[in-house]
Amino acid sequence: MGAEVSPKPSAPPLKKPFGLRSKMGKWYCLCFPCCWGSGKNNVGAWGDHDDSAFREPRYHVRREDLGKLHRAAWWGKVPRADLIVMLRGPGVNKRDKKKRTALHLACANGNPEVVKLLLDRQCDLHVLDSKKRTALIKAVQCQEDECALMLLEHGTDPNIPDVYGNTALHYAVYNEDKLLARALLLCGANTESANKSGLTPLLLGVHRQKEQMVKFLIKKKANLNALDRFGRTALILAVCCGSASIVSILLQQDVDVFSQDASGWTAEDYAISSHHDIICQLLSDYKEKQMSKNSSQNSNPEQDLKMTSEEEPQRLKGSENRQPEKMSQEPDTNKDCEREAEEEMQKHGSNHVESPENLTNGVAPGCGDYGLIQRRRSRKPENQQSSSTENEQYHRPEKKPNENNKVKSQIHSVDDLDDISWPSEVASEDYDSLYSNYETYMLLNEQLNMDFNDSASLSKIQDAVLSDEHLLELQNNQWEQLTIEMEQMENMIHVLEKELSETKEAQLPLLNQKGEFEQEFSTLRSALKQEEEKTRNADMLYKKGREELKRKQEEYEKEFEMNQQHEQTLQTRAMEFRTVRNNLDQIALCQMKDEDLLHENCILQEELAMLRLELDIIKHQNQLKEKKYLEDIESEKEKNDSLRNAIKLTEETLAKTVFQYSEQLITLTTENKMLSSELKNEKRQKERLEMEM
Structure with missing residues (x-):
């Protein structure tokens, strides 16, 4: 693999169109040289794709x-x-x-x-x-x-x-x-x-401009949204390579034109930067078609109904928090619902709290949840008016403003919360208890006007107010739980409506696919008919071929019998030939053996002559060695004689010295004895002298 690789050409930097900057800063196209220019001239060098x-x-x-x-x-x-x-x-x-x-x-x-x-x-x-x-x-x-x-x-x-x-x-x-x-x-x-390099087979075919293979892989359901390591789709690669035919093939498959690569560039950005006018035209035409399709789908009445059904729960949730100015912009039907709700409220009077059945029945048909919400708002000023009239009737003193405010807040809270559709038993019992408490409170209030200075009446009023507050707290807790459940139910309805719309949207491509499958099925039927005709023709040809094969088989059988006879004769002749050949082989072997023996004899004679020469040479060498050994022996004998003489002389000198040393020893021993005897005598004399002393 010793081929020299040409160095990469330096790529000019590409600025992003429309003044957009990449997330990676200044962006350079290093993935393909086809991004640096257009046409097939750039195909061959790969940039980062090796x-x-x-x-x-x-x-x-x-x-x-x-x-x-x-x-x-x-x-x-x-x-x-x-x-x-x-x-x-x-x-x-x-x-x-x-x-x-x-x-x-x-x-x-x-x-x-x-x-x-x-x-x-x-x-x-x-x-x-x-x-x-x-x-x-x-x-x-x-x-x-x-x-x-x-x-x-x-x-x-x-x-x-x-x-x-x-x-x-x-x-x-x-x-x-x-x-x-x-x-x-x-x-x-x-x-x-x-x-x-992040290239699937389809992306490789697009990059190398293999149009037929791209069509083939698309038919085999290859992923058109696959990305290379730079985040480029097949469409972006086709635009970079300047292949208008592949771009048109991909656009027929409804690919995403707005997909961006890692640098935030779309296929249209690449087409504009590389001045591919044909590709730019193709992309713009495709976008216009998509826009027209989307507009036609949006104008469809079924989809409008879907949109309204999806938006209705959100509108209901947001209606309670809207301002009065926005309320004035609602349709005329909502205004009619408000009027009907107000009429119902006026029928029941302003001095009594309405029961939940009357409240629910008081909504005009067709108003729905929106009418309930509007009625809730319209009832608040009525309650305020009723409370003000009560203040005027009973002429409460100025020393009890807190109690009046408490009663008003209780009445308003009841009026605001009774619009919710509670379970019938719980709601009726709660409202009856609240209404009875309210009546007792009103009676106590009348007594208060009559006997203002009575402390017992004041304590009764306080007890009634406290009991009402406690009941209201309990009711508020129950209402909060029920409102949470209602919100959950509304969310569930909203989710189900979305799922319904999604399923309907999903059914549209399935219907289209069904039509396509039916077309394919019809084409397959026609193809099957053609194949059946082909198989019939093939069967006819097969029958004819079979008859011809039978004839040929009979001919081959006859030829086979003839061949067997020939083989038998050949086998007999081969046996005879083998016997003759064996005899010839034996004779040839005998001749070969004789020739081998003669050759071996000649070789042995030559070897004997060589051995004789070697023996003569060895004898001559041995004679020379014997002469040398004799001379060495004589010289050694002379050396031995001289050594013997020297040994004799040394022995004589040793004998003389031994004799001399022995005489000296004798004299010394005698002298030693004399001296020892003298010492003994002197010791004796000393002992005597000591004794005498």
Whole structure:
């Protein structure tokens, strides 16, 4: 793979149109050179997407790297018998110096007979070479269809990627090999597997401008929204490469025109920056069509009903918090509902609190929840008026303003909260109790006017107010729980309405698909009829062929009988020939033996002569050695004689010295004895002298 790679050309920076800036700062298009310009002139250099995976698909083979089996698999010119002998050993999966098996080499060089033998020997199909490529990838890469189909029949995995992340389908798309691509997809090849550049087979076909393969993969339902590592869709890649035909194919599939890459650029931005006028026109036409479709869908009455049903709960939730100015802008039907609600309120009078049944029945038909909300607002001023009239009637003193305010707040809270549709039993009991408390309070209030200075009446009023407050707190807690449940129910209704609208929207494409399927079914029916006609014709041809085969079979049987007779005669002659040949072989063997013996005799005589010469040389050498040894012996004898004489002299001198030393010893011993005797005498004398002293 020693090909020199040309250096990358420097890419000019691309500024974003319309004054937009990328999130990554100043953006440079480094993914494809086709982003730097337009047309097919730029196809070939890849920028950040490396094209080296598709260069030099075949192996660079050297003889010293291969063993016997590898050479046979590569050349494929070895006889079948020799190949079978080679495959008997355990080295079927043995690798050469570059990690290639015999199957790799046979597939790369297109030797299907060798591949078949290796597959029969159950070789490993998933061994990887130095670039992690299987034998299937090499067969597809080198466009050896027969070898690739054989591997797929034996169950090779088509989804194993190589070093670059490319699968066999990537190489089939690159080579525009539809047959292999179809076979790979039938065997379970993944159309969404991306290589290290983030390119799926479809994105690779778009980038390399393989129009036929793009159409083929779209028919096989490849993902049109797949992204490369720069976040580019198939449409953006087609625009970058300047391929208007592929752009039109993708637009027919209703792809997203507004999708952005990692830098925030759309397909239209790339088309404008690279001055692809045709592509710009295609994109603008497609956008106009989409806008017209959307406007026609929005004008559909069914969808208007869906929108109103979805917006109604939100409108009801927000109506309580709206201002009076917004209320004036509601439709005339809501105003009618308000008027009817006010009339009902006036019928019941201003001095009495309404029961929940009257309140619910007082709403005009057709007003719905909106009428309840409006009635709730319209009732507040009535209650305020009633409370003010009560103040005027009873002429309460100025010392009790807090009590009056408490009563008013209680009445207003009751009026505000009785619009909610509570359960009938709970609501009726609560309202009856509140109404009875209210009547007692009014009676106490009258007594207060009559007996203002009575302390007992004041305590009764306080007790009634406290009991009312306690009841109101309990009722408020219950009403809060019920309001929460109502809100949850409203949310559930809203969610269900949304789901209904979504299901209806989902049914539209299903209906379209149903029509498409019916069309396909009709086309398939016609295709089936054509195939049935073809099968009938094929059956007719088959019958004719069968009759011809029967005739040929009879002829072959006759020829076979004749051949058997010839074979018998040949066998008898072969037996005779073998006997003659055996006799000739025996005679030839005898002659060969005689010749061998004569030759051996000559060789032995020559060897004897050589040995005699060697013996003479050895004898002469031994004589010379004997002379040297004799001379050495004589010289050694002379040395021994001189040494003996020296030894004798030394012995004599030693004897003399020994004699002298012995005499000296004797004299010394005698002197020693004399001295010892003298010492003894002196000791005795000393002892005597001491005794005398």
